[in-house]
Amino acid sequence: MDLARIVEHAVARHAGDRTRLLAILREVQRDAGSLSAEAIDRVAAALRRPRVEVESTATFYHLLHASPHGTYEILFSDNVVDQMAGKQELMDYFCAELLIQPGKLSDDGLIYVGSTSDIGLGDQAPAALVNGHALPALDRNRLDLIANLVRAHRPIATWPPMLLEVAENVRKDGPLLGEPFTPGSALARVRALGADGVLAELDASNLRGRGGAGYKTAAKWASCRRAKGEAHYVICNADEGEPGTFKDRVLLRRRADLVFEGMTVAAAAIGARRGFLYLRGEYLYLLESLEAVLSHRRAAGLLGASILGHPGFDFDIEIALGAGAYICGEESALIESLEGKPGKPRNRPPYPDTHGYLGQPTVVNNVETYACAALIAQRGGAWFAGLGTPQSTGTKLISVSGDCQRPGTYEYPFGVTIRQVLTDCGASQPHAVQVGGPSGTCVPWRDFDRRIGFEDVPTAGAFMVFSRSRDMFEVARSFSHFFAHESCGFCTPCRVGTSLLRDTMDKLAAGKGSAYDMRSMQTLMRILLSMSHCGLGHTAAKPVVETMQAFPEAYERRLRNLDFEPAFDLDAALGTARRITGRDDEWAHIVSDQR
Amino acid sequence: MSTFTLDGKTIPFREGDTIMEAALLAGAYIPYLCHLPGYPPHGSCKVCTVNVDGHNAASCTLRAREGMVVQTETPELSDMRRALVEMLFVEGNHTCPACEKTGECDLQAVAYHVGMLATRFDLLFPARDLDASHPDILLDRNRCILCGLCVKASRDVDGKNVFGIGGRGIKSRLIVNAASGRLGDTDLSARDAAVDVCPVGAILRKRHAYETPVGRRKYDLRPISEVAVEKARCVRGRGDA
Numbered sequence: 001m002d003l004a005r006i007v008e009h010a011v012a013r014h015a016g017d018r019t020r021l022l023a024i025l026r027e028v029q030r031d032a033g034s035l036s037a038e039a040i041d042r043v044a045a046a047l048r049r050p051r052v053e054v055e056s057t058a059t060f061y062h063l064l065h066a067s068p069h070g071t072y073e074i075l076f077s078d079n080v081v082d083q084m085a086g087k088q089e090l091m092d093y094f095c096a097e098l099l100i101q102p103g104k105l106s107d108d109g110l111i112y113v114g115s116t117s118d119i120g121l122g123d124q125a126p127a128a129l130v131n132g133h134a135l136p137a138l139d140r141n142r143l144d145l146i147a148n149l150v151r152a153h154r155p156i157a158t159w160p161p162m163l164l165e166v167a168e169n170v171r172k173d174g175p176l177l178g179e180p181f182t183p184g185s186a187l188a189r190v191r192a193l194g195a196d197g198v199l200a201e202l203d204a205s206n207l208r209g210r211g212g213a214g215y216k217t218a219a220k221w222a223s224c225r226r227a228k229g230e231a232h233y234v235i236c237n238a239d240e241g242e243p244g245t246f247k248d249r250v251l252l253r254r255r256a257d258l259v260f261e262g263m264t265v266a267a268a269a270i271g272a273r274r275g276f277l278y279l280r281g282e283y284l285y286l287l288e289s290l291e292a293v294l295s296h297r298r299a300a301g302l303l304g305a306s307i308l309g310h311p312g313f314d315f316d317i318e319i320a321l322g323a324g325a326y327i328c329g330e331e332s333a334l335i336e337s338l339e340g341k342p343g344k345p346r347n348r349p350p351y352p353d354t355h356g357y358l359g360q361p362t363v364v365n366n367v368e369t370y371a372c373a374a375l376i377a378q379r380g381g382a383w384f385a386g387l388g389t390p391q392s393t394g395t396k397l398i399s400v401s402g403d404c405q406r407p408g409t410y411e412y413p414f415g416v417t418i419r420q421v422l423t424d425c426g427a428s429q430p431h432a433v434q435v436g437g438p439s440g441t442c443v444p445w446r447d448f449d450r451r452i453g454f455e456d457v458p459t460a461g462a463f464m465v466f467s468r469s470r471d472m473f474e475v476a477r478s479f480s481h482f483f484a485h486e487s488c489g490f491c492t493p494c495r496v497g498t499s500l501l502r503d504t505m506d507k508l509a510a511g512k513g514s515a516y517d518m519r520s521m522q523t524l525m526r527i528l529l530s531m532s533h534c535g536l537g538h539t540a541a542k543p544v545v546e547t548m549q550a551f552p553e554a555y556e557r558r559l560r561n562l563d564f565e566p567a568f569d570l571d572a573a574l575g576t577a578r579r580i581t582g583r584d585d586e587w588a589h590i591v592s593d594q595r
Numbered sequence: 596m597s598t599f600t601l602d603g604k605t606i607p608f609r610e611g612d613t614i615m616e617a618a619l620l621a622g623a624y625i626p627y628l629c630h631l632p633g634y635p636p637h638g639s640c641k642v643c644t645v646n647v648d649g650h651n652a653a654s655c656t657l658r659a660r661e662g663m664v665v666q667t668e669t670p671e672l673s674d675m676r677r678a679l680v681e682m683l684f685v686e687g688n689h690t691c692p693a694c695e696k697t698g699e700c701d702l703q704a705v706a707y708h709v710g711m712l713a714t715r716f717d718l719l720f721p722a723r724d725l726d727a728s729h730p731d732i733l734l735d736r737n738r739c740i741l742c743g744l745c746v747k748a749s750r751d752v753d754g755k756n757v758f759g760i761g762g763r764g765i766k767s768r769l770i771v772n773a774a775s776g777r778l779g780d781t782d783l784s785a786r787d788a789a790v791d792v793c794p795v796g797a798i799l800r801k802r803h804a805y806e807t808p809v810g811r812r813k814y815d816l817r818p819i820s821e822v823a824v825e826k827a828r829c830v831r832g833r834g835d836a
């Protein structure tokens with residue numbers, strides 16, 4: 001099919017709706033191989049929107065690309081857990097075997113290999129994606145097999161299923177993951193309770209948002225319900241991008257009905273007729289089963305017009321795909337993305353509960369929050385409040401990965417100690433745990449009696465275990481690269497600060513650090529924390545701050561000079577001149593003082 | 596009239612005014628770079644960050660409320676503000692003495708105002724393009740601070756959408772409305788508001804750079820704190836008339 005037809009079809013599938021720009025771009029790229037300048041021109045023309053608008057969106061998302069990525073695009077997950085499991089060595093091995101370079105399309109246009117931020121398979125690291133399908137638990141044998149399949153031009157649909165099989169790895173279940181749930185049972189209770197009754201139960205449950213911030217769900221819903229607007233919206237945030245977190249992947253696979261039911265409960269409570277599940281682009285392989293659950297629910301009268309035969313209770317859910325941007329986990333950035341724009345957080349106030357999707361009152365909650373809400377509607381707020389601790393009610397899904405024997409998803413009542421989780425997962429000589437991912441908390445071994453909960457160590461789910469053999473400086477350095485890569489670039493402190501922090505960590509790693517750099521990092525931390533536009537910037541320096549406090553020796557042994565060490569490398573600066581003159585002799589170099 | 600306090604000084608405001616608007620109209624200057632009176636606020640440079648009842652917020656986007664206690668010239672905020680200006684210098688390639696905009700550049704003037712002498716951060720020396728394809732306008736991305744003013748002016752005032760911001764993070768860049776990526780292939784005209792709003796030397800009229808000699812330029816004659824207050828009053832005056 002030629003480009004004109006591809007664009008025409010993609011735009012037609014979305015009825016020429018500008019807010020569907022991201023979906024349109026994804027589909028054009030899928031069918032045309034890339035988003036070339038011509039493709040962007042055509043999309044802009046077909047939508048009757050300025051070209052810059054389309055290009056802004058097309059160049060913001062990591063999974064969209066202007067040049068072709070070949071028949072097979074393989075993206076290695078680049079979280080610290082993948083790195084610990086040998087990601088770099090395996091990627092180099094794979095590239096060497098196929099005689100290709102990472103980040104470059106092969107000369108025959110067959111394959112592209114690159115890195116991408118954590119893809120949500122930390123329990124099966126190292127992992128990768130091939131054209132959106134998961135490739136978990138990679139090793140040399142599997143990569144040999146993949147290389148052969150690629151060389152033989154075998155379509156992915158015919159690859160051995162074991163290569164693409166994602167294990168659930170549910171190690172400990174509870175009400176969210178384990179107990180049977182009959183679709184529609186919560187909605188039947190909603191009819192009996194009424195919207196006010198639902199909010200009252202939710203209030204009694206003291207449910208707090210599972211995305212990490214812990215805002216009280218009942219307050220959010222009540223405020224959205226009160227807000228005036230042309231329409232109200234329910235959004236489920238399934239942009240599970242926090243490195244080390246993969247519990248939503250498990251929930252969406254195993255308990256999609258529970259999640260959708262929770263969204264429908266929210267719709268009843270706030271008076272919404274439309275909802276969206278914003279699914280991170282890296283979870284494309286979950287789409288088919290999720291769509292099937294939605295169809296099933298429509299057929300069963302649990303979605304669509306007159307839900308459960310109740311006239312006026314109309315609600316339906318669409319799934320919108322992201323395209324590789326961690327920042328879209330921030331609720332206002334997610335809404336921007338859902339409107340087809342780059343995912344840059346909005347100026348707040350106003351907040352989404354009054355001015356959300358299309359400027360209308362909107363509830364945005366995490367996948368797990370909706371699952372909890374469905375259970376609360378079904379079994380009552382008092383039941384839920386009886387689990388966990390008074391400030392942190394209910395259970396919490398924990399994504400365990402790293403140095404342990406049993407990585408996977410664990411469901412615990414809030415209040416569980418970190419030591420307990422470590423024992424259960426078979427951690428070997430644990431030295432530190434990164435709870436809640438890079439934006440969470442680094443808990444060193446002496447604090448393992450701390451508890452998971454909003455009142456002590458809050459978490460969206462990640463629980464990355466680091467044994468005594470790990471270098472916590474390298475862990476923090478990996479996270480600094482992550483934040484620099486994922487900063488949206490909107491505000492100065494985060495756009496520049498995350499890059500400066502990354503560069504300083506690299507400078508220390510190269511053995512060129514001094515005490516001056518340590519002080520300079522302290523300044524960067526203060527700026528990021530106090531001046532940034534959103535949570536990404538506020539937390540971007542946290543891994544460095546916390547590891548510096550907990551493991552100062554990991555930093556100190558890298559300091560070369562207690563005073564000042566220039567970052568500017570005179571010899572490297574002469575590189576261009578050497579290239580131009582074709583020289584590489586002794587006199588073309590400046591030998592630095594080795595001290 | 597409602598009031599709030601800014602560093603102890605009472606500032607009157609009208610319903611709907613931002614802290615920044617009210618402060619400027621009252622003659623109190625809060626440094627800013629991505630804002631321009633008369634345009635909707637952007638809130639991205641964060642140079643205008645103030646402390647409101649214990650929390651930091653961009654004063655260009657936050658609406659004033661009765662009785663707010665706002666602080667701006669605290670030692671901590673002044674230092675952070677200077678650091679932000681330094682960040683804008685290190686992320687681009689700014690060489691004031693060799694820049695046509697010197698003396699009329701807001702970034703340079705704000706840097707003087709906040710007392711910046713050098714940067715405490717390492718320069719990033721990014722490789723950025725210079726686009727001279729347009730017959731009348733020069734686009735030098737080395738000096739762009741991503742304030743978004745040209746984007747808004749072109750869209751809202753000129754009705755053209757010549758500019759946009761593409762990319763992400765430190766790789767964000769000013770993009771233009773042409774498949775070739777060249778300014779000369781857009782419908783930008785030298786008369787467009789988008790050309791005038793650039794606070795730095797990123798968008799310049801060709802052949803007019805040195806009409807006003809250095810030494811007699813806008814900020815050579817008066818500090819930016821006075822110019823900004825006057826500009827805000829002028830815009831409000833037009834709005835009221």
